[in-house]
Amino acid sequence: MMLPILKYGNPILQKVCEPVTVFDKTLETLAKNMAETMYAAPGVGLAAPQVGVLKRLIVVDATAGEKQGELITLVNPEIINKEGEQYEEEGCLSIPNFTGKVRRPYRVIVTGKDLQGREKIVEGEALLSRVLSHEIDHLNGVLFIDHLGPIKRDIIKRKIRKKVRAGEW
Numbered sequence: 502m503m504l505p506i507l508k509y510g511n512p513i514l515q516k517v518c519e520p521v522t523v524f525d526k527t528l529e530t531l532a533k534n535m536a537e538t539m540y541a542a543p544g545v546g547l548a549a550p551q552v553g554v555l556k557r558l559i560v561v562d563a564t565a566g567e568k569q570g571e572l573i574t575l576v577n578p579e580i581i582n583k584e585g586e587q588y589e590e591e592g593c594l595s596i597p598n599f600t601g602k603v604r605r606p607y608r609v610i611v612t613g614k615d616l617q618g619r620e621k622i623v624e625g626e627a628l629l630s631r632v633l634s635h636e637i638d639h640l641n642g643v644l645f646i647d648h649l650g651p652i653k654r655d656i657i658k659r660k661i662r663k664k665v666r667a668g669e670w
């Protein structure tokens with residue numbers, strides 16, 4: 502089932518999410534619906550707060566569905582190691598049609614759990630590292646524009662306010 506994606510300005514997007522403690526059918530359904538929503542958007546990652554759920558759950562597929570079996574679902578993910586640096590253009594499904602260059606680690610190691618509560622470790626480089634970092638930021642109430650310089654961030658916020666006033670947001 503497709504879920505509505507919250508847009509910038511919704512206060513839920515700036516809240517810190519609660520850890521998942523119950524691994525049940527409801528969690529599995531949420532993850533499945535999030536993946537379906539991410540692929541339809543289309544996007545490469547989606548975090549639970551983007552669909553209005555303040556739980557630490559992300560779905561990621563750096564291939565945007567181009568390759569089978571690349572979907573990563575992580576519960577309570579946490580970056581335990583970062584290496585290197587990349588500075589690339591980034592966007593967000595909650596801030597559609599806006600991008601900015603963001604500094605992220607080139608490589609990350611992330612721990613978390615799968616949907617059954619089993620420990621899981623994911624290592625990512627380049628785009629996968631960027632997506633994992635971006636989605637984990639969402640769980641902490643941080644958006645990619647929070648990483649931009651003040652001028653670029655203010656330009657985007659001003660354009661969004663204009664869209665809100667025009668009823669386009």
